[in-house]
Amino acid sequence: MISKPWREGLVYIVISAFLVWHTLALVVAPAPDTSVIAASLRRVLHPYLTLLKLDNKWDFYAPNAGRGHQLRYVVEDADGIRHSFRPTDDLSRIYPSEWWFRSLYDWIADSPGIYGDAGVAMLCRKHAALRPVAVVLTDLEQKNFWPDDQLNGKHPLDPEFVTEKDLGRIACPEK
């Protein structure tokens, strides 16, 4: 039976150890991977950071603001007709769903080989009335758009300010 002073001391030490552990986790999580010390500590902290979703870099719009991009797609129907869509145009800026769908489109645009099939399956379902056969994905990557361009009445997505990247044609899944 541990006496009360010893018990209190033990609790104090355990709690203090946890505080050190968690503080270390908060500091190590965003540390650069190139640091040998951070990398070693991260190996130890990895289960704790990952399980509780604490492994974060805090690099909001950093190091650069990013130029943005816009996913577009063309639905090919059974008659060979092509229907063009700009999915972000349909999003309402009032609802949080805008952010979710933009994020989905960004991931598909960044890694069409991984997320394209599932994304196209959803788009085929969405446009089922068109009897889609395949979807062609395109990504418009924005270039620098300067104040003079804005004052001259241009838009950041005008052809001269974007690079069009073909992400491929993906067939709709068979029903």
Added chain:
Amino acid sequence: MPGEVAVVRFGRACVCALGRTWSQFWFQPRPTTPLEIARIGIGMAVLVHYGLATPYLFDFWGDNGWLPRALALETIDDPWTQSLFFYFTAPWQWIAFHGVFLLCCAAFMLGWRTPWVKWIVLVGHVSFAQRNPMLTYGVDKILASLLLILCLAPVGRALSLDRVRAVRAAKRIDLAATLPPFSSPWTGACTRLMQIQMAVLFLCSAVEKLRGDDWWYGDAVWFIFTNDELHTPFLLNILASQYWLVNVATYLTLLIELAYPFLIWQRATRPYVLTGAIFLHLMFATLMRMPYFSTVMIMGHMSFVRPEWLARLGQAWKDKIGEMEMIYDGRCAFCVRSMALLLAFDGLGQVKIRDFRTDPSPVVSDTQLEKALYLVRPDGRALPGFEAYRHVALRVPGLWWQIPFFYVPVLSRLLGHPIYDWIAANRSRLSAMGMGSPRPSLK
């Protein structure tokens, strides 16, 4: 030998000093109030956010949505990335989980059964985030960290229905009873953890930004708003014609983020840095349409709010409103129970009470008090029954949730007066029906 003794003594003194400093930094007894404000704001944000996600539950987190389970498991490849969604096998499980989760978010916001609902909110949020990382961004990451700290902290002890329940239980025995505000060293430690999280976040955010030319040259804000997701023609026109605003906004953002981790700790500079940080996030909420992110971040800043500021705010409110006295019938068990419930919401102690049976009022006669409860205002005027409750509901912050019932034009008074009059006329019967506790022993 004397040298060795001196070294040992010195070593012991150092350890003691370190221990004292450690205790002073981490284990200062603190009330939970700043963390409770964070709890309420975060609970509300999470409830609204995931509530609005309900129509997309299966599209975003289901097995055959934008990220099918098989693909998610393939891309994750880390056994520590866990989500309850990976273990669901039937659609009703998604719906049941989502329903329970939303209820717990509401309970967390209101502070109802807080000790266990907070863990469900944390597990739920992490499960959503881990199941579909395509949807997560900065807010989900900071939320996970803040929720963990709130789970570890003894929240629910103030500004909560749990507190109302505890105070009501005490006042049902003795209406004059008071429950002291909860304060503990562990609350101090959890508050520190949240403060450290916010400071680390701002420091890392600033350092990462300084690595980029956009921020160094003062152009970052311009490029943020030319981005398709934030493109606003009206705002761009203003910024393009007054480009100095872009530079100011860019460097001000950097200044606030760099100053925060260093100056937020000082007594003299904390109010200004806190104001700057909250202003920054209000700008994000309005100009960048990120109310969810901004709300969560502002709630994180609440960890730096000093309890004495809140106490001063409470006192200023009490001084502005003035003292109110409610006169009730101490022989009526139903009345006593009603008073206990009302006083349980009066966290600032604005309402004094008087039992006219034992302590007659100099302002209102016993004959009047036989018919209705009365409220004596600071100016000496007395309001009966429904009007008394109506007056108090607007002036006691804990009762503001009742304002929609008491202040609907015409309707509130049209219905409120007859309902109150009926209750007052039948209070003896209501007491006898068991809708009241035995007469308390008043001190």
